[in-house]
Structures are given as structure tokens and as C-alpha cells.
Amino acid sequence: MTAGVLRERLLVSAAALGLGAVGLALVLLVLGQDPAAAFRALWNGAFGSWYAMTSATLVRATPLIVLGLGFSLALRAGALNIGMEGQFLVGAIAATWAGLQFGQAAGPLAVPIVFAAALIAGALWVTIPVLLKVRFGVLEVISTLLLNFVAESLVSLMVQGPLQEVKGVYPQSDLVPAATRLPVLPGTRLHLGFVLAILLAFALHATYSRTAWGFRLKAVGASPQAAWISGRIASARMFSVALLLSGALAGLGGGLEISGVTYALFQNLSPGYGFTAIAVALLARGHPLGIILTGLLFGALEAGAGAMQREAGIPAVAVAIVQAAIIVVVLLADVVARRRAALEVLPEPEEQAA
């Protein structure tokens, strides 16, 4: 990526964020609220103190980074995984189950077992859309979306059934044993999962930019036909693998939430992380290292939204307006860039060896 392109993308991202904030301010003004007070509360909630920064912003950024990486991984192969919310939830279910089942006896292996369960569950959940797409041509968008609602009911079923606390009073699971919990930074709620998310981003960056697999993934996403004709890359297979890995990552996000933050399963575990992560990935243009930044940004927004609700009385869901505005602005910027590229004179084709 040239410096010019990078600068332009940063500009677009900044403009998107700015317009999102303006959009929210307008809505608040129309409703007779004070936008300045809202933004002050938002800022304080996200960065106002060491505790807010670590225990609110970074803790919320963790699942957003992991899920954002998952969305962009699938998108690289041309698959739209709008079902990460569901995959996140089944990952959390599996992690809770594995933690309660094996956490006590497994000792140092407890955390790996929990993560493995979450990864597998996420991948299995997305297997249904993959099969439907490959066998019947069903749009993965719709099938992954529908499965979100099934996953929600599944969580409800679990916490009132097989995974309900032994006391059986509240619809929630028992706490997973200490061995399955991730270490936290003393005095905060920041857990090791954040570091894992960062490492994951760097690992994916290396995979995309330095491996043949990363190149094939991109080739399939850019043009399945060209990828097949020029390199015999089976696009259906790459598509499926990318979607499965994307689901596994989303599942892992759920596992991290259980062993790093909540230690238990309950309903409404996710405040829409699966959808916010779409904005995270799009704003970063799918770049893994960019996703760290946009994940932090949205983590701050989510954290600040809670404070905004408590202190300024503005519902936290208002942040969804900012997210939607950001998605639309990035989409429109891409359209404009595409049109400009089409208008520019095409470069001379390279000499072909006869």
C-alpha cells in the first residue's frame, strides 16, 4: 500500500468517524438533549481514568478486535459473515460447558480446553451456512443472520436447562472454576485476552501479507473466476475455509468473554458485538493492524456509551447510529474511489512475452 493510499484511507476513516459523531449530535439536538454533555460523559467513560481505560475500553475492545478480524477474514474470500453474534454466543456456551466440565481436573490445560471448545463451536455453527451455500447456493448473509436468533434461544435454553446454576434460581450458569479464568492486570478488569487479540491481529497480518494462502484468499475474494483460471484456486473451498475460520474466531471471542470477563453464561451476554465488529472491520478496511485501532475506538465508544446513559441519560443504543453512519460513509467513499479509478486512464498493459 502506497503512502498516498494509506493517507487517503485514514482521511476517509476520520471523516466517517466525524460524520458519525455529527449524526449523533444532530439526533440529540432534535430531541432537545445537550450533545456536549453527552460527549463529555462518553469521553469520561472511555478515557476519564486509568480504570475506565483498562476495565471498560480495553475490555470491550477485546471481543471487537477478535470479531472484527473474523469478519474481515471471511470478507477477504468474498463471504459476508453477519452471524458472528450467534457464533460468539455458541462459543460462549461451549466455553462455559467445557469450563464447568473439565476446568477443575484439567489444571494448566483448562484454558486451552475452553478455547478449543469455543473455537470448535463457532466453526460448527457456521458449518450450516457453509453447507447451505455450497450445496444449495443459499446466500450466507441470510443463513448466518437467521442463526443469530437460534443462538439467542439456545443460550436461553442452556441457562434455564442443562447449564443452569446448581441452585436453580436465576437463569445463569455457575461460575467457571478459577483454573479456566484468564489472569487480569491487578487492580483492573483487563485480562490476558486483550494481549491475545493483539497477537492474533499480527499473526493474521503476517499470514495475509507473507503466505501463499493469504494471497489465494485475496485472489478468490477479488475474482473467483480469475483465481481459478490463472491459478486453479478452488474458490468454493477457499470461501468455505474462510467462513469456517471466521466462525471459529467469533466463537473464540465468546470463549474469551467467559474466561476473561463474566466467568458465567447468561442471556444478553453480548451487547451486539457481532454487529459492531462489522463496523470495526469495515472502518479498518479489513487490515488486521487497522482493526486493532478501530477495535479500540469502538471499545471506547461502547464503554463511553454506558457512561453516557448513566450520566447524561442518553440511551446507550444511540451509539448504533454512529456505527451505522460510519459504515455508510466508508461504503460511499469506496464507491467514489472506484468511480475515480474507472475514470482515470488505464495504465499501459505490460509487454507480454510471446
Place this chain on the structure above:
Amino acid sequence: MDEVLLAGFLASAVRVSTPLLLAALGETLAERGGVINLGIEGAMLAGALGATLGATAGGLWFGALGAAAAGLLMAAVFAVVAIGMRADQIITGTAITLASVGLTGVVYREVYGTAGAGLSLPTFPVLPIPGLAALPVVGEGFFSQPAPTYLAWLLVPVTWWALYRTRWGLALRASGESHEAALAAGVRVRGLRVAATLIGGMLAGLAGGTLVLAQVGTFTEEMTAGRGYIAIAIVVLGRWHPVWVLGASLLFGGATAMQFLLQAMGLDVPYQLFLMLPYGLALLALAGGMGRARAPGELGR
């Protein structure tokens, strides 16, 4: 099974299917024109709030108007971004839905208070059709329904007629199959797609309004719970044809009403399984429907 139980089952199946039918008919028009609008979930939600605001201000029919206007507004934003600017339809639709979740949440709490006070709205009364409503078993289900249900049924032949018996419908279908061929034939493709999308948004808004004004009688945040997406699955199962779409809507209404029936029969099955049923059925429908019917050639492009 006894007759009373069956009649009750049919009645709730038809009631549940009404918003799905309205939204699916609108989406059928849009998709026939080559537009897939995932934002109808958001339009439905906006319609539900529009109905609530309208009904609070000026009664039932004003509520229906508010619902249609709110859905239209959401579809207009979609049309500008996805059709006017040709941005990705799927991602645009997702963003519209996201925006709608945020907007409805904020507006609702601003207008009705943070506690979400138990809002109670008037609902459309049941209009029994003289004579037919007294029929055994089917009378209650099909001929003793509130006005929006009859409106939705009326829209089935209207949509069919518009699609297959008017120049407009022919041009719209041509736009959905191949916009180049349609353009060559002098069809204003973009204008038609925008029109179909706007009608679709309006109907999705009405669908949300029906949910409030003919079923629940109140608004709750994110109350549409994916019904817009189910409507999209219904369009596929209904092979992009209004009459089949009616059948598919009734099937989904039936799947949802099953939970009342089975509970009434005293079966001890976790209720969450019934909550999952319509979505699972939608997935099956997609798998089966895709194989038999062909989608409009340019859907989503």
C-alpha cells in the same frame, strides 16, 4: 385434536403471518427489480415505532400512516446509498437496520421515558365477515381478523397484477433480470428500482405497525426480532411470486403458532425450541427454495 384448539391455532397462525406477508410482498417487488434490501428489518422496527407515535397522537389509522411513513424513510435512505450511489446492498441494508435500532431506541426512551413505562395502545378491532366468520374451524382464523390482515390479503392479487399485468411490472422484472437489456429497451432501471424499494419499505413499515396495532398493543425495543429477515426467507420460499409468498407466510405463521398449540396440548417441551422453529424452518426453506426456483438474474448487484 379438538375443533376449538384447531380453530385457535389457525387464528393465531393467520395473525402472526400478517406482518410477515406485508413485509414479504414489499420485498418481492424490490427483489423482482434486482434489489435485496436487508434494511426491511430496520424499516419494520421503525414502522413499529412510527405506529406507536402516530397512534398516540391521532388514533389507529394515524398510527398506520406513521408506520408507513417511517418505513418509507428508512427505505429512502437505503435507496439513496445502495441504488443511487450503487454501494453494496447487503452491507447498506445491515447499516440501515443498525441505525434503526439506535434511532428507535433513542426516540422511544426520549418520548416515553427511560423506564419504558407500560405503554398501552389501542389495537385494531376484529372485523368478522358476516356469515363466513361463523364457519366451523376456518371461520375464526380466516374471516374474523383485524383490518390489516384483510389489507395484506388484498395486496396479494394487487401485487400479482402489478407484476404480471402492467407495463410497470414487466419493466421492473426486466430490470431485475438484466439491467443492460432493460436499459437498451428504454427502461429507466434506476427509477423503477427506487420505486419498488420505496414501496417495499412502506409495506415493511406497515408490517411493523401491524405488529404493534394489531397484535401486541405496545412498543418494545428491537421488537421485530428478525421478522424482516424471515420475510426475506419467505420471498425465496415463495419463489418471488405473490401467491406463493402468501402460502409461505402462512407456513411461517403456522410454525410460530405451533408453540401455542403444543403448549395448549400440554406437551412438556422447552419453549425455546419453539422460538427457534421459525428460523430453522426459514433455513430449510432457503435450502429447498433455492433449488427449485431461480432468483432474479441481477439480485443484489
